[in-house]
Amino acid sequence: MSSVPAQARVVIIGAGIVGNSMAWHLAEQGWRDILLLEKGVLPNPGGSTGHASNFIFLVDHSKEMTAFTLDSARQYRELGVYTETGGIEVARTPERMEELKRRMASALSWGIEGTRLLNPAEVKAMVPFIDESVILGAFYTPGVGIVDSLQAGTLMRQKAQDLGALTVAAGVEVTGIDVEDGRVRRVHTDGGTVEADVVVIACGVWSPRIANMAGASIPLTPAVHQMMDIGPVPRFEHTTGDVGFPIIRDMDTNMYERQHGTGFEIGSYAHRAILMDADDIPSIAASALSPTMLPFTKEDFDPQLEDSLELFPEIVGDESVGVKLAINGLLSLTPDGNPIIGETPEVKGLWSAAAIWIKEAPGIAKCLAEWMTTGRPEIDPHGSDIARFHEHHKTAQHIAARAIEGYNKTYGIVHPMEQWASNRPIRLSPAYDRQVELGAVFFEAAGWERPFWYESNRPLLDEYGDRVMPRAAEWDSRWWSPIINAEHLAMRARVGIVDLSAFTIFDVTGPGACAALERLSVNKVDVAPGRTVYTPLLNDAGGILADLTIMRLAADRFRVVTGGGMGMRDKKLFTDQLPADGSAQLHDATNQWTTIGLWGPRARDVLSSVTAADVSHAGFPFLTSKTVDIDGVRTLASRISYVGELGWEIYVPIEQGRRVWDAISEAGRPHGMAPVGIGTYAVTARLEKGYRAHGAELELDFDLVAAGMARPSVKDADFIGKAAYLRKRSEAPVAILCTLTVDDPTSSSGVKRYMLGREPVLGPDGQPLVDAKGRRSYVTSAGSGPSVGKHLLMSYLPPDRAVEGTKLLVDYFGERYPVTVAVAGATPLFDPDNSRIRS
Amino acid sequence: MRVLVCVKRVPATGGRILLTADGSDIDVRHLGFTVSPHEECAVEEAVRIIEAGGGASTVLTLGPAAAEEQLRDAMAIGIDQAVLLETDGRDWDPVAAASAIVESIRAHEATDGPYDLILFGNESADSGGFQVGIRVARALDRPCVTGVKSLLPGDGRFIARREAAAGGWESFELPLPAVVSVKEGINLPRYPSIPGRLRAKKKEIDRSTPAWQPGGLEKIVLRLPREELTAAEVIGRGPDAGPAVVDLLVRIGVVDG
């Protein structure tokens, strides 16, 4: 057992691929006095790194995960531990062949070179031991490879040690973490106690246990992934390296197969999800192989053996080839499938680097190190941010339910809008029962059940006919209904009521509140009470962190409203900026208020019929809020719009929410009011108005100038990112966010196809568009524009293409569709002068 | 040739064995199950004998229903048939275990003819009683050799070779039918192939449920021995350590002074 030094700037717990990568990147970012703790032995301490299959497939539909993976592959190459083998994802079904076309598109969007679709004969030529009659085709990525993750870890530790930055203490187990005044202070181990400013939990499947020691939560669950190593394979007998053939992913059976020296490795994500508790993982000493290599449960794997035998009869069917090793290997699963990184919301200075696989570890470590040291990660990690979790996400029941549901989707064909089925419903609007009566189809956001459309509006389809832009292709119409577009048209024609309970709402109060918010917000917050401010939030580099609205309710009282999805993350951004002197407080009011949206040309008629308050344009101007009594309920109404219509968000005490919902519904009846779902609110109406959404158009790697959100003047007060923002304003933009219309959605088979987002935008010659920073143009958002009669897309384009009228192409399932730049910049396509909002 | 091989399901333990809180048993929550290395070799030997000389092989175990796994493992590498003497999971003392096995063998031999050779592992991995094979042999009045590391078929007999107590080897001529307890090293057991596993999965298992009998040996509790912590004595660094290493080898007696 080693003993630990008395002090360190940062303690990294866990020396798997993640902890080693963190040590190296923190050292590279200039930190010194780094202590890496490991309870096992090096180089293979017994965690998931030690039994990983170590291959890296590059193409993922997620931009964030692909960026992490590409950066990781680059780093592994530079370390000299990457063997490029190529990777082949085979299709056994027509549906999978379509999915592979979608992967081709993602490769184009994220700039992965050389991918192509293969026919069975081409697969056979590359992998002579496959039975190509079983497959219909395949997707080939030449840059796929295998990494020696243990060697990579050793090299990274060595590099950090060469810089004099790193002390490694192996054989040391963490026994406690002290937190004082909300900050991490010291780490207790069986080799002594170390004082530390910062602690990074990089303990893989043990992370929840370590986080609990500090009172923080890392919501992941250890889960079993079955792997088998068979051999020796006669064909590989004279292999000198590790692998000489492309790695195969048998997507439809949720399996992978690869050469491993003279052996052949078979892995599966097809078996039932087998979860464990982090506290229940055996110790190193008590393990037969290692704590994360549990006894193989044969019966779970048998069906997969049949699948593997079918695809590789020469190897798997060889009587001389034996099962050398078969394990239930532990890996980490999270409720949404994404990693868990960032500073924990519970404890300052305590960072999570968990649920990270080999393929993304060095990339994520670099991002985290940048985040920790400068606050400016190059890749936007918001999808992996630990602060994204709401409280219910952290319960064992939720983690288990979603992990089980997600596990078999590892290689699944997952629709971009696909909804989770398990552990629902969690959070219910006060009008939920009413919405159920109206046949609402609920999508989940931050645990809330949100009506995406209402079946009760089906009769509107007759009213609007083909204006609802019906979709014939099953994929395009999955998780979609033409009723969405009918609701859209009804709202634009008359009025709609929208349930917005999923908003995250927090009040920032106190004498220091204004100054604290001013420092965070690009736009001026120090406005007259009663005014509402829409503002982006930036990081130091001018990248976009968030966008939200702030209502000034009184001199020392502000209400911040943001989307539910990133609500907890946004809350942490504010909490982190609260003054140390306690002159401002943040109170999460999400569960106190429900929000009802009321928009459309007749919105004023409806509202005025349920309140005595002055709701005239002069009496209740745009971007103001005031108290409005509705049917005996005191509400706060805010005149604002995300849909481009006259109307209000009405904040109602949650227990009185249904009363107000009922009152407005009743009042709307004579005006032909329709309940309107989020399909209209967040997609169609938004796109027609060119409103940008966080996570789609607004990310760290874009700035306000590119997004078309720069305003003519910049406030005097300082704010985070101001210098960068001012600099960008003085430079020519690298890309410009545009709205595009699809000229003709008709495919070669005559079916109209409608993009859903993330598709590559190509020049008329079919070549990718690349901006000066090397970024490809892709569709950031897509959806119907029923009022403009076009399918709408948004995309950042290089300035020379960001010219209205420019003809371009979009790749969708392997076909190219003509599109036109309709708007370069932020001007709405629908009602460009915003007369409806301001009427 | 008909060969029977008897195995026992035991947990595949790690570096340190954990006990249940009451010490009544090994904590097997995180452990897989296997048979002892000697028995793995016995199974392999049975398969090889039949592969070489023809005939049929059977694997037998006395154990809980879950011991079906060990029977299928044996069939996966080539054993033809399996017999499960199913227990309720209680320990059987060696006398009782041998008697249940003998009863089963007698019943099977009565219908299918005698087993020419009955193989055991030298001792079980867990209780290490060193006696079930011998008890079965004596009950069936067949010759028995233990510790066997080489088994060569001859004319109606086997030459069974084992290490002599004083070094070197001693051989027995075993007329058939006979009982042999083999030791690891007699062969290198093969890994099961995937076709073998899939075939084994579909095979029938002959099941019966012998009644538990008390024996003269009765477990009270299990305990862990006190651990010895050692630290290696560093006898040198780098190539300069050559003489120190050779001195050590001389002291141990593996190289001449």
Place this chain on the structure above:
Amino acid sequence: MSGGVLAIVSFAGAAPDRGSLEALALARRLAADSGADLEAVVVADASSGRAAAALLGSSRVATAIIVQHDRLTVDHPDGWAAAIGQVVKARTPAAVVGAGTERGNDLLARVAADLGLPMAANCVVIEPGDRYRLTRQRWAGSLLEDCWLDAPIRLMTVAPNTVAVDEAIAGATPTVEVVDVVLTERDLALHVASREAPERGKVSLADAKVVIGGGRGVGSTEGFGDLEELAGLLGGAVGGSRVVTSAGWRPHADQIGQTGLRIAPDIYIACGISGAIQHIVGCKAAKHILAINSDPEAPIMSVADYAVIGDLHAIVPAISAEIRRRAAARA
């Protein structure tokens, strides 16, 4: 009924072998605890039995029993089982204690089977009583079991290396009794038909007295050349960890560990092996372990008796050179 404690004693040359001395020691303690006489039955050919029996006084044996049968030799396992069975039946001791060696367990198991008595192998502690309370080894000593032994005559062997051998008493002589036994052809049928002296030359990994193991640190197939050379000089064999057999650097049969061979050489020299548990279980039965590793913190160090720190590709050739140098100096 004698009610004594009967030890079974076999000989290595003129003296009782170590296993028998251990059996004698535990049997003497048992006899003392239960107030019984210590008796011993001598497993030796009749010709040397008398001389052997005379030596047992130094082990505090009161009565030494010599079995007399003109065809019985140490090469007859069933013959000795029958002979001792007859002695036990005639004398009805309270307990019989034998060595927990391969042969000792084999012999007492045969006796137990013949007499229809239970037997407890590898005992560490024996507490007499109506039922005997025993502590015995399980899992090759990784675990201890407390158990009851309930039988009219208690048959037990002693776990090797767990009992201190008594110091010899000078000058004491036991009463020697010579017993005739009746053996059938069946009792004498099983016998050692031939013997071979220990082999010279190429040794198998399983039987080698010296094993050189290589791990990830060896680096390549070619890297094993240094290990082969040293093994050749020591008359040993070369094996490896799972990493090296999986990588194809060594044939599969050379794997030492949980999924490969378990070895028990006089010395295991682990070169560039970090010491993962699954490897350790394959080599921990070695009498001595010498680790050659560049990492002084490697887990193999907590298992090894001796260590040399540094690059194995420098150290192993240096050992070979030193062996050659000394051989040349002798010659």
